[in-house]
Amino acid sequence: MTPTKSTPHRPDRLALILLAPLLVFLVVFFLVPLGEVMWMSITEPSFGFGHYGKVLLDPHYRRVVLDTLGTSLMVTTVCVLLAYPLAYVTAQIGGTIGAVLLMLVAMSFWTSFLVRTYAWMIILGNRGPVSELLKATGWDPPPLMLFTRFSSTVALTHILLPIMVMALYAVMRKIDLNIMKAAASLGATPFSAFRNIYFPLSAPGIVSGSTIVFVLCIGFYVTPVLIGSPREQMISGMIGAQIEEFLAFGEASAMAMVLLVVTVAILAVYHRFFGLDKLWG
Amino acid sequence: MSYLSLQNLRKDYGGKIFAVDDVSLAIEKGEFVTFLGPSGSGKTTTLMMIAGFEQPTSGHIALAGRAIDPVPPHKRNIGVVFQNYALFPHMSVARNVGFPLRMRGVPKAEIAARVARLLAIVELGAFADAEPRRLSGGQQQRVALARALVFEPDVLLLDEPLGALDKNLREQMQIEIRRIHRELGVTTIYVTHDQTEAMTMSDRIVVFNGGKVEQVDAPLALYRRPNTPFVAGFVGDNNVLDATHAGGGRIELPGVGPIAAALPSDCPTGPLKIALRPESIRLAAGSDAPAFTVQGIVNYGDSVVLVGALGTVPLKIRLPAVAASNLTVGQILRIEWSPDAVHVIGTAR
Numbered sequence: 189m190t191p192t193k194s195t196p197h198r199p200d201r202l203a204l205i206l207l208a209p210l211l212v213f214l215v216v217f218f219l220v221p222l223g224e225v226m227w228m229s230i231t232e233p234s235f236g237f238g239h240y241g242k243v244l245l246d247p248h249y250r251r252v253v254l255d256t257l258g259t260s261l262m263v264t265t266v267c268v269l270l271a272y273p274l275a276y277v278t279a280q281i282g283g284t285i286g287a288v289l290l291m292l293v294a295m296s297f298w299t300s301f302l303v304r305t306y307a308w309m310i311i312l313g314n315r316g317p318v319s320e321l322l323k324a325t326g327w328d329p330p331p332l333m334l335f336t337r338f339s340s341t342v343a344l345t346h347i348l349l350p351i352m353v354m355a356l357y358a359v360m361r362k363i364d365l366n367i368m369k370a371a372a373s374l375g376a377t378p379f380s381a382f383r384n385i386y387f388p389l390s391a392p393g394i395v396s397g398s399t400i401v402f403v404l405c406i407g408f409y410v411t412p413v414l415i416g417s418p419r420e421q422m423i424s425g426m427i428g429a430q431i432e433e434f435l436a437f438g439e440a441s442a443m444a445m446v447l448l449v450v451t452v453a454i455l456a457v458y459h460r461f462f463g464l465d466k467l468w469g
Numbered sequence: 470m471s472y473l474s475l476q477n478l479r480k481d482y483g484g485k486i487f488a489v490d491d492v493s494l495a496i497e498k499g500e501f502v503t504f505l506g507p508s509g510s511g512k513t514t515t516l517m518m519i520a521g522f523e524q525p526t527s528g529h530i531a532l533a534g535r536a537i538d539p540v541p542p543h544k545r546n547i548g549v550v551f552q553n554y555a556l557f558p559h560m561s562v563a564r565n566v567g568f569p570l571r572m573r574g575v576p577k578a579e580i581a582a583r584v585a586r587l588l589a590i591v592e593l594g595a596f597a598d599a600e601p602r603r604l605s606g607g608q609q610q611r612v613a614l615a616r617a618l619v620f621e622p623d624v625l626l627l628d629e630p631l632g633a634l635d636k637n638l639r640e641q642m643q644i645e646i647r648r649i650h651r652e653l654g655v656t657t658i659y660v661t662h663d664q665t666e667a668m669t670m671s672d673r674i675v676v677f678n679g680g681k682v683e684q685v686d687a688p689l690a691l692y693r694r695p696n697t698p699f700v701a702g703f704v705g706d707n708n709v710l711d712a713t714h715a716g717g718g719r720i721e722l723p724g725v726g727p728i729a730a731a732l733p734s735d736c737p738t739g740p741l742k743i744a745l746r747p748e749s750i751r752l753a754a755g756s757d758a759p760a761f762t763v764q765g766i767v768n769y770g771d772s773v774v775l776v777g778a779l780g781t782v783p784l785k786i787r788l789p790a791v792a793a794s795n796l797t798v799g800q801i802l803r804i805e806w807s808p809d810a811v812h813v814i815g816t817a818r
């Protein structure tokens with residue numbers, strides 16, 4: 189065997205060795221438990237697909253699924269509306285001010301979302317600044333904001349906003365400024381240059397940002413559980429409650445599997461049209 | 470009054486010098502004018518002020534007798550071609566070219582006809598439906614050109630449009646751009662820092678240096694009669710020498726003595742700068758001609774450049790290859806030139 193013949197195999201073997209720890213980790217701590225969850229969903233307490241039937245057909249569960257999708261859609265939409273102008277300004281001005289803006293976004297991103305959730309608990313609480321402000325302006329008694337769908341939507345939006353900003357910024361930063369100048373020189377007003385050129389070119393950022401935010405949102409646990417409405421739970425909270433309160437492992441597992449399938453389906457659709465490698469810009 | 474006039478344009482970016490410093494120009498309708506100058510000399514900045522993307526710190530721009538200073542870029546009717554093409558990546562070639570017409574609300578049928586005509590002129594009719602990024606650099610450049618011309622702009626601005634192309638394609642595109650200019654007759658300003666390109670393409674050349682205009686002239690006039698030492702050195706190869714005119718038409722080089730030169734009648738006396746093209750110097754037969762010491766030989770195949778000194782004055786000589794065989798470094802040659810070859814910088818001849 190000559191050295192030249194054996195070399196093509198070497199990178200493969202090397203890659204495998206390098207990947208081995210990760211693969212072992214994934215198998216032991218992800219695939220095996222996942223298999224277990226899958227197994228529980230059809231065997232707990234007895235074998236059958238009854239849990240799936242219930243999760244998909246029972247009006248109570250359907251409510252939870254619809255509420256989850258609705259809240260996630262709302263959060264994603266508000267994120268796009270808030271993040272787009274911010275990312276636009278950041279990408280346009282660049283320089284020091286742009287860097288500072290981006291730092292602020294990143295700082296909020298690196299702050300634990302548990303901390304940020306508690307912060308919203310204080311802000312939106314019964315004696316919080318928002319309530320007091322509303323009282324001062326004559327809205328007395330102020331509306332109940334904490335433990336509602338409103339509070340969880342606000343907090344989730346705040347927590348996921350940086351991700352949307354980054355996804356948009358990554359795409360916008362790559363838009364050539366000369367292209368916008370070209371549009372102007374060709375007779376496009378600033379508005380029509382934005383509508384015809386900038387917006388279509390930044391749209392991939394909206395799609396990938398929305399995909400990430402939506403997928404993270406439908407599976408979010410802590411924030412909705414801590415400050416959301418107990419009557420309008422989201423899927424993850426419901427799964428937790430099933431296990432902690434009712435020890436209904438089978439049903440909880442079936443719900444988890446449904447959540448997983450929905451998530452994978454969304455990512456699969458994205459991959460089909462854009463390629464997953466583009467998801468992070 | 471000229472068609473496009475720049476009056477005392479100045480642009481201050483807050484740097485040590487003005488990016489553009491008191492530039493005044495008068496450009497006639499249908500002219501092909503080139504801005505030539507080294508990197509950072511203010512060519513792009515001047516162009517961007519004409520297009521309306523940069524506001525002059527002071528000065529005025531008028532087009533067809535109308536001040537356009539307050540007019541925003543999209544209302545100036547000036548076509549711009551950028552060095553990196555700046556095509557819209559999400560539109561087909563035809564939609565790119567049709568864009569300015571759609572912005573002007575031209576009826577659909579007319580758009581189709583005008584786009585087809587322009588694509589035919591740039592010889593890209595077969596690529597109407599192609600995506601821009603699938604085209605070669607030269608093809609993309611021609612799409613950009615068609616797009617900047619289709620709305621019949623009053624002025625066409627091209628900022629180093631061929632900078633990214635290889636040499637053969639550049640030459641082909643230079644010819645193409647000249648042909649299109651002849652066909653459509655649009656007033657054109659072309660930016661380059663390649664002096665050969667400027668020489669072959671332009672009706673007139675504007676030489677920029679440090680934000681200022683050094684000289685505005687037809688290519689040959691610029692070559693023969695540079696007004697400043699900078700132009701003499703920048704346009705073509707040149708020897709720019711310090712000399713003295715003692716009066717009576719006698720020019721002396723310090724440390725060399727009197728040299729052959731036919732001086733114009735308006736030549737002032739005292740110290741002056743002269744330009745002597747390397748290719749205008751020949752080897753002399755006699756032994757009383759000035760002596761040149763060869764210090765270096767650069768072979769270009771068809772010609773040879775000898776770097777050396779005339780007495781203590783550094784000098785370059787370009788000889789046809791046949792005349793320069795078996796020369797060696799250190800050799801002392803006798804040289805001569807026609808008295809007309811000496812140009813006194815700053816005079817009319």
Ligand SMILES: Nc1ncnc2c1ncn2[C@@H]1O[C@H](COP(=O)(O)OP(=O)(O)OP(=O)(O)O)[C@@H](O)[C@H]1O
Binds near residue numbers: 488489
């Ligand atoms: N936006 C800007 N902000 C600050 N300084 C600038 C800006 N644009 C240009 N300058 C400065 O102005 C001067 C002229 O620049 P300009 O781009 O006009 O030169 P140029 O002749 O086009 O050069 P090149 O051949 O390299 O394109 C340079 O010193 C440059 O650094």
Ligand SMILES: [Mg+2]
Binds near residue numbers: 512514628
């Ligand atoms: Mg430039």
